Amino acid sequence: MKRWSNALAAVLLSLTGSGLAQAADPIKIGSFLTVTGPASFLGDPELKTLQMYVDDLNAQGGIKGSKIELIHYDTGGNAKDAVNFVKRLIKNDKVDLLIGGTTTGDTMAVIPDVEKEGIPFISLAGAVEIVEPVKKWVFKTPHSDRMAAAKIFEDLRKRGLSEIALITGDGGFDKSGRAQILKLAPDYGMTLVADEFYGNKDTDMTTQLTKIRSSGAQAIINFGLGQAPAIVTKNIKQLGIALPLYQSHGVASKTFIDLAGDAAEGVRLPAAALVVAEQLPDADPQKPILLAYKNQYEAKHGPVSTFGGHAYDGLLIAVEAIKRAGAADKAKLRDEIESTKGFIGTAGVFNMTPQDHMGLNLDAFKLVEIRKGAWKIVE
Amino acid sequence: MFEQVFQFLVTGITVGSLYALVGLGFALIYNASDVVNFAQGEFVMLGAMAAIALLSAGLPLPLAAVVATLLAVGVGLLLERFAIEPAAGASVVATIIITIGAAIFLRGIALLLWGKDFHTLPPFSGDAPIRLGGATVLPQSLWVLAATGVLVALVRAFFDRTLLGKALLACSFNRTAAQAVGINVKVMLRLAYGLSAGLGAVAGILIAPITFSSYEAGVMLGLKGFSAAIVGGIGNPMGAVAGGLLLGVLEALGAGLVSSGYKDAIAFLFVLMVLFFEPTGLFGHKVAERV
Amino acid sequence: MRLAGFYAFAATVALLPALFPDNYFVVVVGASAGLNVILAVGLNLLMGYAGQISLGHAAFFGLGAYASAILTTRFGWPSLLALAAGLIAAGLLAWAFARPILRLRGHYLAMATLGFGVIVHVIMVQATGWTGGPDGLAGVPPLDLFGWEVSGDLQWYGVIMAAALLAVWLSLNLVDSPVGRALRAVHGSEFAAQMMGVDTARAKTQAFVVSALFAAFAGSLFAHQQAFVSPDSFDLTVSVELVTMVVLGGLASTFGAACGAIALTLLQQALVVFEDYEMLIHGALLMAVMIFLPQGLFVGLTQAARRLGSALVRSRPSVAA
Numbered sequence: 003m004k005r006w007s008n009a010l011a012a013v014l015l016s017l018t019g020s021g022l023a024q025a026a027d028p029i030k031i032g033s034f035l036t037v038t039g040p041a042s043f044l045g046d047p048e049l050k051t052l053q054m055y056v057d058d059l060n061a062q063g064g065i066k067g068s069k070i071e072l073i074h075y076d077t078g079g080n081a082k083d084a085v086n087f088v089k090r091l092i093k094n095d096k097v098d099l100l101i102g103g104t105t106t107g108d109t110m111a112v113i114p115d116v117e118k119e120g121i122p123f124i125s126l127a128g129a130v131e132i133v134e135p136v137k138k139w140v141f142k143t144p145h146s147d148r149m150a151a152a153k154i155f156e157d158l159r160k161r162g163l164s165e166i167a168l169i170t171g172d173g174g175f176d177k178s179g180r181a182q183i184l185k186l187a188p189d190y191g192m193t194l195v196a197d198e199f200y201g202n203k204d205t206d207m208t209t210q211l212t213k214i215r216s217s218g219a220q221a222i223i224n225f226g227l228g229q230a231p232a233i234v235t236k237n238i239k240q241l242g243i244a245l246p247l248y249q250s251h252g253v254a255s256k257t258f259i260d261l262a263g264d265a266a267e268g269v270r271l272p273a274a275a276l277v278v279a280e281q282l283p284d285a286d287p288q289k290p291i292l293l294a295y296k297n298q299y300e301a302k303h304g305p306v307s308t309f310g311g312h313a314y315d316g317l318l319i320a321v322e323a324i325k326r327a328g329a330a331d332k333a334k335l336r337d338e339i340e341s342t343k344g345f346i347g348t349a350g351v352f353n354m355t356p357q358d359h360m361g362l363n364l365d366a367f368k369l370v371e372i373r374k375g376a377w378k379i380v381e
Numbered sequence: 382m383f384e385q386v387f388q389f390l391v392t393g394i395t396v397g398s399l400y401a402l403v404g405l406g407f408a409l410i411y412n413a414s415d416v417v418n419f420a421q422g423e424f425v426m427l428g429a430m431a432a433i434a435l436l437s438a439g440l441p442l443p444l445a446a447v448v449a450t451l452l453a454v455g456v457g458l459l460l461e462r463f464a465i466e467p468a469a470g471a472s473v474v475a476t477i478i479i480t481i482g483a484a485i486f487l488r489g490i491a492l493l494l495w496g497k498d499f500h501t502l503p504p505f506s507g508d509a510p511i512r513l514g515g516a517t518v519l520p521q522s523l524w525v526l527a528a529t530g531v532l533v534a535l536v537r538a539f540f541d542r543t544l545l546g547k548a549l550l551a552c553s554f555n556r557t558a559a560q561a562v563g564i565n566v567k568v569m570l571r572l573a574y575g576l577s578a579g580l581g582a583v584a585g586i587l588i589a590p591i592t593f594s595s596y597e598a599g600v601m602l603g604l605k606g607f608s609a610a611i612v613g614g615i616g617n618p619m620g621a622v623a624g625g626l627l628l629g630v631l632e633a634l635g636a637g638l639v640s641s642g643y644k645d646a647i648a649f650l651f652v653l654m655v656l657f658f659e660p661t662g663l664f665g666h667k668v669a670e671r672v
Numbered sequence: 673m674r675l676a677g678f679y680a681f682a683a684t685v686a687l688l689p690a691l692f693p694d695n696y697f698v699v700v701v702g703a704s705a706g707l708n709v710i711l712a713v714g715l716n717l718l719m720g721y722a723g724q725i726s727l728g729h730a731a732f733f734g735l736g737a738y739a740s741a742i743l744t745t746r747f748g749w750p751s752l753l754a755l756a757a758g759l760i761a762a763g764l765l766a767w768a769f770a771r772p773i774l775r776l777r778g779h780y781l782a783m784a785t786l787g788f789g790v791i792v793h794v795i796m797v798q799a800t801g802w803t804g805g806p807d808g809l810a811g812v813p814p815l816d817l818f819g820w821e822v823s824g825d826l827q828w829y830g831v832i833m834a835a836a837l838l839a840v841w842l843s844l845n846l847v848d849s850p851v852g853r854a855l856r857a858v859h860g861s862e863f864a865a866q867m868m869g870v871d872t873a874r875a876k877t878q879a880f881v882v883s884a885l886f887a888a889f890a891g892s893l894f895a896h897q898q899a900f901v902s903p904d905s906f907d908l909t910v911s912v913e914l915v916t917m918v919v920l921g922g923l924a925s926t927f928g929a930a931c932g933a934i935a936l937t938l939l940q941q942a943l944v945v946f947e948d949y950e951m952l953i954h955g956a957l958l959m960a961v962m963i964f965l966p967q968g969l970f971v972g973l974t975q976a977a978r979r980l981g982s983a984l985v986r987s988r989p990s991v992a993a
Contacts, residue, residue, distance in 0.1 A: 486955025
């Protein structure tokens with residue numbers, strides 16, 4: 003029995019490669035992303051970005067002579083798997099820090115373990131609850147859904163519209179976005195006249211939109227991810243509804259424009275500056291960073307999306323902090339991440355503080371409109 | 382109000398015809414082999430994805446559609462030959478697990494071939510909505526509706542009128558007896574898988590302009606198609622169509638009149654009610670158990 | 673003899689963490705496997721012995737988990753009381769649904785249980801006020817066993833494995849009881865069983881309720897162990913996985929179900945390193961096992977071992993000659 007279990011454990015250990023001795027002490031970055039499953043178009047560019055830049059850094063000799071090792075597991079968007087893989091990264095792979103957690107669900111699920119083990123964790127998920135209240139070891143790089151809601155409301159107010167219809171899916175991104183819209187609406191003097199739902203794998207939303215059409219709304223907000231917002235956009239055109247349509251930053255990728263086709267014309271959404279990098283004034287300090295990332299990504303993987311950008315920001319914030327603190331002492335590394343100041347990333351300029359573990363302000367978002375199949379900044 | 386309900390019904394029927402089309406494939410294989418093929422949704426996905434890939438490789442749409450359908454037929458034949466046939470005599474649940482394994486496997490292949498992005502086909506005859514009273518439909522939905530009608534008539538005629546179809550049915554009723562009267566059961570089973578894979582692929586190509594497609598698209602379509610086939614009474618092509626339409630209309634009415642968040646729950650609750658009162662579906666055979 | 677397998681299983685479970693303390697694959701994956709063992713052994717009572725398929729079993733797992741999570745976080749109930757409430761709720765629900773659902777046969781039963789699972793999942797996603805919606809409920813307090821708070825992966829391994837052993841032991845005893853015999857009769861032929869005076873409806877209902885109780889129990893443990901619940905742990909995929917575990921291990925065998933549960937848990941951990949090839953390999957393995965060992969891993973392999981053994985015994989004289 004003993005020999006058998008020894009053999010079993012040996013097999014398991016060799017599967018992960020943790021039994022191999024390492025010559026130099028590499029810096030180990032653990033990552034868990036939703037590379038397959040419903041949120042794969044978030045996780046996929048995130049992983050590609052991490053891999054691309056880790057390879058680059060290693061080709062340049064690593065950080066202060068130490069190579070970087072990226073260990074990644076795909077959660078498939080399942081919070082239970084996220085928890086187990088984070089335990090695996092901490093216990094078995096003994097990583098120095100974590101970058102990952104594509105979805106809010108995955109991120110929230112692993113926070114208890116991260117806090118207990120005391121390991122720096124940069125989340126790539128959107129919801130504001132990840133960093134509010136502040137958790138000692140948890141940071142995040144994407145804009146929050148509250149910022150997206152605020153950006154949309156600002157634009158609506160400018161246009162003098164206040165009666166809005168909301169339509170959202172059944173995913174975590176949709177639900178927390180909806181919660182922020184409901185919460186912020188009174189502050190901006192908005193009234194919600196319709197609040198409809200769909201399933202993220204539904205093939206037709208004309209029923210919900212028919213109800214919205216007769217609700218007297220002046221504008222429609224759709225908070226969602228994946229193919230569903232494209233179907234909503236097409237259905238709105240099919241029903242001949244002429245109201246302004248606002249999407250969320252969740253559709254800021256070329257795929258959305260391809261899927262929705264002509265119907266995407268005139269759709270507005272808040273998005274990171276990445277999608278409109280060329281249109282920024284040359285004086286914008288973000289511009290060179292954005293173009294560099296965009297060109298490098300597109301040379302290898304096709305159209306860039308803002309989600310990969312969040313991984314870029316997370317990785318480089320970590321690298322800068324490691325340069326200052328080294329990776330050996332997790333508490334020191336955490337302190338250095340927290341003192342990130344003036345870091346120019348794809349999402350904006352990060353200024354972290356002990357009270358703010360995201361460090362972005364509302365300017366980081368651009369309101370863009372789709373015109374002739376391309377993103378245009380709305381001023 | 383009336384206008385709204387009319388639009389709900391139109392939506393329900395267009396969505397339902399999509400479920401019906403997928404459900405037909407389930408009925409076909411079940412008729413021949415008593416197996417519910419849980420990889421049916423993946424045939425639908427393969428048809429759509431292959432057609433999209435061929436189209437972007439430069440083939441004209443009709444040719445891309447034909448080649449994609451033939452490819453799916455090939456996959457169906459391979460599945461039968463290398464996964465179902467070697468397991469002849471396995472229990473029903475074992476066969477179910479094999480088809481679930483096949484579904485995961487096919488999804489894995491699609492992932493490697495076409496990546497994780499969503500793709501779409503251009504609609505066959507434009508995007509301009511057609512007005513029906515106060516409601517609107519897309520031309521593509523009419524294509525789906527018409528194709529469902531034609532295919533169900535063909536499938537019915539095949540089983541009722543042709544010798545081949547009757548031989549196929551005989552295999553399902555009693556395999557040994559079918560063998561005894563000179564029917565080559567092996568060939569018949571391959572035929573059934575080939576046909577239903579082809580049927581699935583046609584469905585996939587027809588609905589791709591509406592629903593888009595990705596390597597995972599087969600999961601949801603398979604689930605809804607399976608539900609359609611069961612509610613109607615499995616093995617009955619007409620039943621699958623009735624089941625699909627019923628499911629679509631229920632979802633639309635549930636979303637429109639009760640709650641869009643709970644529409645799937647409402648639809649399935651209704652399905653449960655149907656089964657409680659008609660334990661073999663709306664048009665299913667009443668079967669007697671052999672002791 | 674009957675319990676020899678049980679003692680071997682118990683000894684392995686106890687030895688592993690002693691040999692590999694704080695090893696991820698023992699304490700964390702082991703705990704996951706343990707939960708799956710409880711679920712699969714429970715489902716096997718329904719599928720393997722009563723011959724009734726369920727494609728909605730994750731609903732009961734979820735019911736137990738959400739009962740514990742909601743009652744402890746929102747109402748401050750002690751964890752054991754919440755666990756009991758979850759069991760009662762799952763048992764009652766199973767009992768109420770059992771009669772109409774279990775009248776159905778084969779694929780119709782599969783459809784009905786699937787529909788049941790979908791309905792429960794939709795409620796978990798949509799009733800955000802209660803369940804926290806798709807992002808789930810965080811901050812479930814630790815399990816309090818009469819003053820001892822279970823914390824840390826090793827302690828959880830111990831608690832879950834003890835529960836898994838209890839589940840296996842219960843299942844072994846149930847199967848050999850009069851109820852178990854009635855169940856097997858139902859599996860063979862329901863009509864024939866009725867003729868012999870077995871109250872088949874009652875037997876099936878009992879199997880359904882018991883397997884729901886196993887699942888809800890596992891759910892409560894799961895909620896406390898993860899300190900977090902979200903609907904994706906209880907969706908259709910999970911229900912299908914549970915059925916796969918039971919069939920993969922071998923229907924109508926308690927150890928088969930346990931085997932299947934452990935095998936599938938390990939498989940998922942092992943395959944994750946293949947990234948994009950994970951699905952392809954997973955699907956191919958499922959098909960291969962069911963084609964070559966249609967009775968499942970455990971039953972198939974033990975039979976093969978027996979055949980090999982007797983072949984060796986038989987071949988010995990011929991070698992001598």
